[in-house]
Structures are given as C-alpha cells and as structure tokens.
Amino acid sequence: MPVHEIKHPLIQHKIGLMRAYGVSSKDFRELASELANLLTYEATRDLHVETKSIKGWTGTPINIEQIKGKKITVVPILRAGLGMLDGVLKLLPNAKISVVGLYRDEETLQPVAYFDKVANDIDQRIALIIDPMLATGGTLNATISLLKDKGCKHILGLFLVAAPEGIKTVTDAHPDVDIYLASVDDCLDEKGYILPGLGDAGDKIFGT
Numbered sequence: 716m717p718v719h720e721i722k723h724p725l726i727q728h729k730i731g732l733m734r735a736y737g738v739s740s741k742d743f744r745e746l747a748s749e750l751a752n753l754l755t756y757e758a759t760r761d762l763h764v765e766t767k768s769i770k771g772w773t774g775t776p777i778n779i780e781q782i783k784g785k786k787i788t789v790v791p792i793l794r795a796g797l798g799m800l801d802g803v804l805k806l807l808p809n810a811k812i813s814v815v816g817l818y819r820d821e822e823t824l825q826p827v828a829y830f831d832k833v834a835n836d837i838d839q840r841i842a843l844i845i846d847p848m849l850a851t852g853g854t855l856n857a858t859i860s861l862l863k864d865k866g867c868k869h870i871l872g873l874f875l876v877a878a879p880e881g882i883k884t885v886t887d888a889h890p891d892v893d894i895y896l897a898s899v900d901d902c903l904d905e906k907g908y909i910l911p912g913l914g915d916a917g918d919k920i921f922g923t
C-alpha cells in the first residue's frame with residue numbers, strides 16, 4: 716500500500732491548528748474541509764487525461780484535456796468522514812457518493828458496520844474513501860473489504876491523521892490501496908486514540 720504523507724506547508728499549518736485544546740467545532744470543520752480539498756488535489760494527480768476536440772471561443776476547433784476513463788465515487792465513512800465531504804466535492808463536483816456507516820466499539824476497538832449504500836456501478840469507479848482518522852485500521856480494513864466485495868477494484872483513501880500501527884494493519888491486509896495523509900502521528904494510547912492526534916474527530920465535527 717503506497718502511503719503518501721503530504722508535507723506541504725499549508726497542510727502542516729492547518730493540521731497544527733486542528734490539534735489545539737478547545738478548538739471550536741466551527742474551526743475544526745472548516746479546517747477538515749480545507750485539508751480534504753488539498754489532499755484531493757494530491758490524490759488525483761495521477762488520473763489519466765485524454766485529448767478532446769471542442770469548439771473554442773473563436774468558433775474554431777481546439778484540443779483540450781479531459782479526465783479519462785473510470786470516474787470517481789467518494790466514500791465518506793459515517794460520521795466523521797462527512798466532515799471532509801464538501802472539501803472533496805469542491806474539486807470533484809460530479810462524483811457519486813457512496814456512504815458507509817461504521818463506528819468503533821469503545822471497549823473492543825472493533826469496527827461495527829451499520830449502513831451502506833454505494834454507487835451501483837462501483838465496479839467501474841475509483842473509490843475515494845474519506846475519514847479524518849486512521850487509528851487501529853480496523854474501520855478502514857472493514858470498509859475496503861466491503862467495497863471489494865461489491866466489485867470495486869481501484870481504491871484510494873484520504874485521512875487527516877494516522878497512527879503507524881493502523882497504517883501497518885491496512886498495508887498488510889490491502890497492499891493495493893493508496894493512502895493520502897496530512898500527518899503520520901506517533902502512536903495510539905491505551906484507549907486507541909491517536910497521539911498527538913486530534914481527539915475524537917466525530918465529536919468535534921458534530922459538536923457532540
């Protein structure tokens with residue numbers, strides 16, 4: 716699994732602001748959305764383009780480049796993944812949205828799946844999973860398996876913060892999935908929270 720930690724000054728600055736004690740939901744949401752937008756720009760760098768002829772502004776034919784072939788479906792993982800959705804859609808406004816719902820059991824840290832509604836042509840699409848946090852990797856592994864079971868062959872993931880333990884778990888299980896990250900953090904604490912991390916991203920985005 717190629718892992719891309721995007722070391723861009725804007726990304727490093729914005730993820731730092733998200734880590735502050737007492738950060739407001741408004742600021743946390745805005746930063747999550749902006750970072751999702753920046754990560755989308757990086758993650759789509761290798762999409763193929765093809766040349767098309769159109770009528771240009773003078774009325775004569777000109778060649779332009781357009782994204783070729785497989786189209787994208789964005790896959791927010793409920794709840795916290797919704798906090799990245801608008802930032803992604805600003806760059807990919809025509810993408811279909813495939814929603815999956817999983818939460819992590821607080822005691823066992825195992826993912827519990829409770830919802831999925833994915834694009835019916837997902838076997839023809841690139842799936843772009845979005846979730847602010849990759850901690851133990853259980854939620855991401857379960858989501859990738861769910862998408863593969865539905866025929867999806869090309870999967871990318873965008874995360875704001877990841878723990879090395881979770882990256883290894885997903886790398887081992889799904890070496891074909893590319894992961895784009897704003898930050899690889901230090902470790903997990905005894906409750907499975909990422910350190911230094913962001914705290915509970917879902918609670919901060921939804922104000923719960």
Ligand SMILES: O=P(O)(O)OC[C@H]1O[C@H](OP(=O)(O)OP(=O)(O)O)[C@H](O)[C@@H]1O
Nearest residue numbers: 793794795818819850851852853854917
């Ligand atoms: O890598 P893992 O150890 O599986 O943990 C990561 C998951 O935990 C968080 O979701 P949470 O369970 O808090 O649900 P929420 O989005 O509803 O808050 C986070 O948004 C990820 O989905």
Ligand SMILES: O=c1cc[nH]c(=O)[nH]1
Nearest residue numbers: 850908909914915916
């Ligand atoms: O640090 C973490 C780990 C899992 N989920 C979160 O929201 N934060």
Ligand SMILES: [Mg+2]
Nearest residue numbers: 915916917918
């Ligand atoms: Mg949560």
